[in-house]
Amino acid sequence: MSTSPSITVVVGNPKASSRTRAVGEAIANRAAVAAGFASEAGGVTNTDVIELADLGPQLFDWSSAPVRAATEQLAGSTLAIIATPVYKATYTGLLKSFLDWFGQTGLAGVTAVPVMVGASAAHALAVEVHLRPLLVEIGATVPTRGLFVLEQELDSLDATITTWLEQAAPLLAASVRR
Numbered sequence: 182m183s184t185s186p187s188i189t190v191v192v193g194n195p196k197a198s199s200r201t202r203a204v205g206e207a208i209a210n211r212a213a214v215a216a217g218f219a220s221e222a223g224g225v226t227n228t229d230v231i232e233l234a235d236l237g238p239q240l241f242d243w244s245s246a247p248v249r250a251a252t253e254q255l256a257g258s259t260l261a262i263i264a265t266p267v268y269k270a271t272y273t274g275l276l277k278s279f280l281d282w283f284g285q286t287g288l289a290g291v292t293a294v295p296v297m298v299g300a301s302a303a304h305a306l307a308v309e310v311h312l313r314p315l316l317v318e319i320g321a322t323v324p325t326r327g328l329f330v331l332e333q334e335l336d337s338l339d340a341t342i343t344t345w346l347e348q349a350a351p352l353l354a355a356s357v358r359r
């Protein structure tokens with residue numbers, strides 16, 4: 182049982198402070214309420230953002246202390262939002278380079294939500310077809326549908342999250358370790 186549930190948002194955009202990051206953080210806030218970590222009025226006390234753009238080339242240095250710290254942060258999370266823009270119909274190479282640090286049980290006990298922001302509805306299933314299996318491969322529990330957000334619909338992000346939560350909320354609440 183975790184006495185202090187923590188939420189981590191991983192941002193796989195090579196450009197820092199992106200719209201993808203904002204989407205990930207918005208989902209984290211809503212998912213925290215859905216999972217019972219926070220009330221609508223109160224904030225989550227323990228949310229971290231891993232901005233992979235800040236780690237850059239260090240991702241390829243297996244002795245990198247900052248990357249190791251980031252992997253430990255993610256592995257110790259109760260709930261993780263893994264957010265990436267769609268690049269070439271899949272997740273970014275930056276995100277893959279980070280997730281390559283994890284073994285097959287690296288994210289055991291972590292409930293993960295796959296999230297993609299893309300420009301083409303033709304790639305809406307990439308979140309399920311590509312990102313979900315990657316998270317499962319490294320041991321995460323992925324109880325909900327992945328969330329694909331069209332960049333043209335970012336103005337209605339809150340409504341998109343609300344619709345997704347109709348199915349996802351009870352699954353998140355049941356999945357997270359306490």
Ligand SMILES: Cc1cc2nc3c(=O)[nH]c(=O)nc-3n(C[C@H](O)[C@H](O)[C@H](O)COP(=O)(O)O)c2cc1C
Pocket residue numbers: 194196199200201202266267268269270271298299300301302304332
């Ligand atoms: C190199 C590159 C490749 C992309 N490939 C795709 C793609 O295959 N499918 C898609 O829907 N969008 C693609 N996009 C568009 C991005 O996914 C989209 O603009 C995304 O919302 C960007 O998020 P951001 O605003 O956080 O950077 C691509 C963008 C770039 C820069």
